Amino acid sequence: xxxxxxxxxxxxxxxxxxxxxxxxxxxxxxxxxxxxxxxxxxxxxxxxxxxxxxxxxxxxxxxxxxxxxxxxxxxxxxxxxxxxxxxxxxxxxxxxxxxxxxxxxxxxxxxxxxxxxxxxxxxxxxxxxxxxxxxxxxxxxxxxxxxxxxxxxxxxxxxxxxxxxxxxxxxxxxxxxxxxxxxxxxxxxxxxxxxxxxxxxxxxxxxxxxxxxxxxxxxxxxxxxxxxxxxxxxxxxxxxxxxxxxxxxxxxxxxxxxxxxxxxxxxxxxxxxxxxxxxxxxxxxxxxxxxxxxxxxxxxxxxxxxxxxxxxxxxxxxxxxxxxxxxxxxxxxxxxxxxxxxxxxxxxxxxxxxxxxxxxxxxxxxxxxxxxxxxxxxxxxxxxxxxxxxxxxxxxxxxxxxxxxxxxxxxxxxxxxxxxxxxxxxxxxxxxxxxxxxxxxxxxxxxxxxxxxxxxxxxxxxxxxxxxxxxxxxxxxxxxxxxxxxxxxxxxxxxxxxxxxxxxxxxxxxxxxxxxxxxxxxxxxxxxxxxxxxxxxxxxxxxxxxxxxxxxxxxxxxxxxxxxxxxxxxxxxxxxxxxxxxxxxxxxxxxxxxxxxxxxxxxxxxxxxxxxxxxxxxxxxxxxxxxxxxxxxxxxxxxxxx
RNA sequence: GCCGGCGUAGCUCAGCGGUUAGAGCGACGGUCUCAUAAUCCGUAGGUCGUAGGUUCGAAUCCUACCGCCGGCACCA
Numbered sequence: 001x002x003x004x005x006x007x008x009x010x011x012x013x014x015x016x017x018x019x020x021x022x023x024x025x026x027x028x029x030x031x032x033x034x035x036x037x038x039x040x041x042x043x044x045x046x047x048x049x050x051x052x053x054x055x056x057x058x059x060x061x062x063x064x065x066x067x068x069x070x071x072x073x074x075x076x077x078x079x080x081x082x083x084x085x086x087x088x089x090x091x092x093x094x095x096x097x098x099x100x101x102x103x104x105x106x107x108x109x110x111x112x113x114x115x116x117x118x119x120x121x122x123x124x125x126x127x128x129x130x131x132x133x134x135x136x137x138x139x140x141x142x143x144x145x146x147x148x149x150x151x152x153x154x155x156x157x158x159x160x161x162x163x164x165x166x167x168x169x170x171x172x173x174x175x176x177x178x179x180x181x182x183x184x185x186x187x188x189x190x191x192x193x194x195x196x197x198x199x200x201x202x203x204x205x206x207x208x209x210x211x212x213x214x215x216x217x218x219x220x221x222x223x224x225x226x227x228x229x230x231x232x233x234x235x236x237x238x239x240x241x242x243x244x245x246x247x248x249x250x251x252x253x254x255x256x257x258x259x260x261x262x263x264x265x266x267x268x269x270x271x272x273x274x275x276x277x278x279x280x281x282x283x284x285x286x287x288x289x290x291x292x293x294x295x296x297x298x299x300x301x302x303x304x305x306x307x308x309x310x311x312x313x314x315x316x317x318x319x320x321x322x323x324x325x326x327x328x329x330x331x332x333x334x335x336x337x338x339x340x341x342x343x344x345x346x347x348x349x350x351x352x353x354x355x356x357x358x359x360x361x362x363x364x365x366x367x368x369x370x371x372x373x374x375x376x377x378x379x380x381x382x383x384x385x386x387x388x389x390x391x392x393x394x395x396x397x398x399x400x401x402x403x404x405x406x407x408x409x410x411x412x413x414x415x416x417x418x419x420x421x422x423x424x425x426x427x428x429x430x431x432x433x434x435x436x437x438x439x440x441x442x443x444x445x446x447x448x449x450x451x452x453x454x455x456x457x458x459x460x461x462x463x464x465x466x467x468x469x470x471x472x473x474x475x476x477x478x479x480x481x482x483x484x485x486x487x488x489x490x491x492x493x494x495x496x497x498x499x500x501x502x503x504x505x506x507x508x509x510x511x512x513x514x515x516x517x518x519x520x521x522x523x524x525x526x527x528x529x530x531x532x533x534x535x536x537x538x539x540x541x542x543x544x545x546x547x548x549x550x551x552x553x554x555x556x557x558x559x560x561x562x563x564x565x566x567x568x569x570x571x572x573x574x575x576x577x578x579x580x581x582x583x584x585x586x587x588x589x590x591x592x593x594x595x596x597x598x599x600x601x602x603x604x605x606x607x608x609x610x611x612x613x614x615x616x617x618x619x620x621x622x623x624x625x626x627x628x629x630x631x632x633x634x635x636x637x638x639x640x641x642x
Numbered sequence: 643g644c645c646g647g648c649g650u651a652g653c654u655c656a657g658c659g660g661u662u663a664g665a666g667c668g669a670c671g672g673u674c675u676c677a678u679a680a681u682c683c684g685u686a687g688g689u690c691g692u693a694g695g696u697u698c699g700a701a702u703c704c705u706a707c708c709g710c711c712g713g714c715a716c717c718a
Binding site: 182183185186187189190193248251315317321322323328331332334335336338339340342343344345346347348349350351354355392396399400403406407409410411413414415418491492493494495496557558560561562563578579580581582583584599602603604605607608612613614615616 | 643645646647653654655665666667668673674675676677678679680681682683711712713714715716717718
């Protein structure tokens, strides 16, 4: 039986950070779990290398796109290797094999009548590769808030509208097609609102996969990227995927577009999509512009990869957003790994060493039934939780067993039994030591998917033979630890960590890593953050009438989150009515009397029933809120800018 | 604005109609000595967002409101 799973195909306009690592670590965990269930588990990841965004990032770095993406793709590949993740296929969208597969998908869709040629005219966000339906020129992108660009082009369209019913039927028939349920509900309501056809080729960019027979066209990046899941395992009898693991920001592409493409082509559909939440840092989404990005490798260097894996899976409820913090990371590590699992391993092996000459004794006095029972329950519960993507619960269950063993050891007090000459003391000691060791063996097996390196060390220290990954969870039961084998007692599994020093060290390494990654993008010194746009002549500029205005009136537009209704005095007899999308950044009352800059000669436009006669000029930083333009000296209303 | 979710101990959360509301972490006190200054035991008293309602009985169901989050709409 095969189990084919994928991570997203990561977009190469950013270097890998802990968010990428999170998804990929979970994928690695699931792969290991499935392996232990006896599946032939195969994991695909890769790099999404096409699109305007990359084209521009490359230009900024002064490199050809192909050269640029190769560097970043290598960076991702290297990252997964460094973190020890079991990637089986790394597919780059620039790979010729992938190109062929995309062309194949397209041909199949076209043959089945789901592709037609038409003209697209509309707004497009280059950052999110998103066409913004019903947007007007200049509207910002609903995802990121950056301005959209107007594009008019002859395109091939995908008849997405034809799939509404079939998609809804799919979600109905397979309730676990999209997990968790909250994402499923969102997708269903999105599809119910109606789907419009999707432009799947572009003529305004070159950096993409050419459409067969139409060399001016390249494929829309999502049509391109999603197909990676198939092309990565072409000819291997692995498709359809059993699981697409994704972040919640890309559910629509995976749960709507992708199945529709596949239905159109008549190709098999993936079995399940699981969208996890975001890893927040200081309660905020990590983003390059906010400078709050954390990377996995500094943590790995200071605390070990298993510490990070354990933290991510134990602290965060998989599927929900979770907070990352160094304090919580170190706290978890010390409490659960050092004081918990590590210490239990250490005390158990040490006692076997001291009291039984380093050989695991047979449980001469029998094993307490409640312990055996608790262990059996833990085995079943942990497996069920892993199966349901409830990783934090699985770990909770395992730790509850470990904790009961710590309690048991204190109750039995083997150190007293060892000194006791009472009858039965020796047998009791044997049983206590066996019980503790057996619990460790069970824990090592259950924990291998989560903290593989540490589990293997425990396995080895218990003197177990054979690779842990060949153990089958279906056969796991209490009492399988063979007595008589020699244990080893090397150093501490998880040495305690001093929080301030460790955190400081991680921050240092983080800064170095940030600098190293930044160099990969090597922005040319004089280039501004925003990509350069096309040059215009002074005459063209002169056509734009920008004036200083004073806000006389401001109120929220009813029924809108972002719009303010303003009246602005620009020296005309009547103040101008302007509707501006700045409600999230400015309270209406704070604007009264404020000097602003407006574009006075824009065509009027009705927004929410109010006719707007101009546009307020504001700067919108990446991912941030608009900031109004202002003057350091006073300028009278009506003054023209040039 | 529409739709959905959430709001429970300092923190992260569980409980989702029924006895005195729970766990882990953190904090405090104590204990043991096999162990990584670890373990173990005990303590810490939270109007279960607010206000109503249903019920013999509500954190648990219903309504309204407040706050937070998400999806959609919207953002000249």
